[in-house]
Amino acid sequence: MAKHPSSSVQQAREDLAAQLRELRLDAGLSAREVAALCGWHESKCSRVQSGHQALTDADIRAWCAACGADERVAAGLISQNRQLGSAYVEWQRMQRGGLKRLQETVIPLWELTSAFRIYEPGVMPGFFQTQGYAAALLGRIAAFFAIPSDGDEAAAARVERQRLLYSGQRRFAVVIEEAVLRTRIGDAEVMAGQLGHLLDVMSLPSVSLGVIPFTADRPMWPVEGFWILGDDQVVLETVSAKITVQQASEVDLYARTFAELSSMAIHGAAARQLITAAITAL
Template identity: 55%
Template sequence: MQQARQALGQRLRDIRVEAGLSARTLGRLMGRHPSKVSRIEHGVTPPSAADIRAWCGHCGATDQVDDMVASLRAVEGMYVELRRLTRTGMRHHQKSRVPLYERTRLFRIYEPGAIPGLFQTPNYARTLLGRIMAFNGIPDDREEAVAARMDRQRVVHSGEHRFAVILEEWALRCRIGSAEMMAGQLGHLINVASFPSVSLGIIPANIDRTMWSSPGFWIFDEDRVEIETPSAELTITQPREIAVYARTFAELSSMAVYGAAARSLITAAINDLGADEDG
C-alpha cells in the first residue's frame, strides 16, 4: 500500500514539474501549506479527491483528474488484512463474495499452486480452509465456510458466466491432504473442464517459459483484479494496472495446453498419486 501511495505521489509530482510550478507556489495556489505538497509527493500523506482536483486544476491537467481520483480510490481500498476479513471465521467472507461473482460475466483466473475455489470439491475445500484457519489463528467455522464456498459455485452451473482458468502443473501435484482426496479433486477438475463455459489451460512444468510464474490473481471482467497474499487481500481497480494483469494473463495463457493435452497432465497427476500410495 505504501508503494502504491508513493507511486501516486510521484505522478502528482510529475504533473507539478511539467507545469513549471514549485511546491511552494502550488501550495499557495491550492491554499495548502507547502509541506503538505511535499508530504503528498513523497507518499507520507495521502491526498484527498479535493486535493487532486485542485492540484490538477492549477497545473493545467484537468484531463487527468478522473484517472488520478481512480488511482486514489484504488490505493484506499486495495489492501485489507486477512485478520480483518476473518475476525469471526471464514463463512462471512465466503458469502460476501457472492454479489461480485454473480455480476461478473468473464472470470480470468490464474493459480500457481492450488485449485481455484470455484472448482474445489467439498473435501479439498475443507482441508485447505482448515489449514488456512490453523495457520492464521482464525476461528474454526470450516463446515459453514465450506458450505458457503460450495454455494458460490452455482455461478459455474447457471447464468451467463465464462471462466478462463490457467493453472501451473504444480497446482495439480501440490498435495494438501490424502491421495484419495486429491484424486477426487483432480477427477472433478476434469469434469468441470468439460463444461462449455469453462476454458482450462495448464502450463507444463517443463515448458520453456516466456512469462515467469506469478502470485495467483483473479480478473473480474474489466473492473478489478484480486490477489490473496498470506496476510491480506489486494484489490486493484486502476484501469492501467488491470491492463497489465490482462496482458500477463494472456501471456500465461499462451504457454498453456488445453483439451486432451491438459487432461493428460491431470490424469498423469492422478496416476502418480496412486504410485505414491503403492510406494
C-alpha cells in the same frame, strides 16, 4: 508514512497527490500557506503532495476549501480516495468476521462479472474446489493466521459460489500450473476427489481449462496468482493482503501476462491426461 506496499496503490495515491498539488498551484498558494489555512504542520502538507500521507475525507475538504475548489471537486477527490482505501486490504482485517463471511463478501462482485480470466500457480482455483479440499485449505489458513476456525462452514460457502459456473451467463478461462495437480492439500482421498471433480468441471461449456506442464518451454515464468474480472479489474492475493488493481495500464499488463501463460498451456485431452496421471500417482 512509507510508500505503500502495493505499487498499484502507491501510484494511485501519487496521482491523487498530483491533483491536490495542481489545485494549490491554480490557487496561487505556497505549500506553507495551504498548511496554515488547513491548520496543519507544514510537513503534513509536504507528505500530502508526495503521496506519502493517507488522507481522510476531512483532509481533502480542508485542502479544497483552502484552495477555493468547489464541493464537486472535493466530492470527486473523496470518492477517488475511498476507492484507493479499498484497493489494498490486509487479510487479518478481512478475516475478523470469520472465513465463512469472507467467502460471502465476494459474491456481489462476481455476480456482476461476465468473464473471468484466472491464473493459479500452486492452488486449485476457488471455483473448482471440492468441499473436502476447501475445508483442508481453509483449516490451514485459519491455523496460520490464528483465527477461530469455521472451516467447514467456510468450505460450504466456497462451494456454494460454484453455482456461477452453471448459470450459463459467464465464461471462465482458467490456467493452472501442473504443480496445482501435484500439491497435496488434504490427504490422498481428498486430492483424488478434487482431481476427479476437476475432470468434471472442465467439461462445462462455460469453462476453458489449460494446464502448463512441468516440461513446458517457458517464454513466461510462473508469477503470482491473479484473477482478471471483466476488462477493468484484477484481484491478486499475497500472504498479507488482497490487492485490487484498476489502473488501465496495469490491468493491460495482467491481460498480456495471461495471454502468454495461456499460450503455454495444454487443453482438452492432453490436459485430462495430466490430471489422470496425477490421480494415478496418489
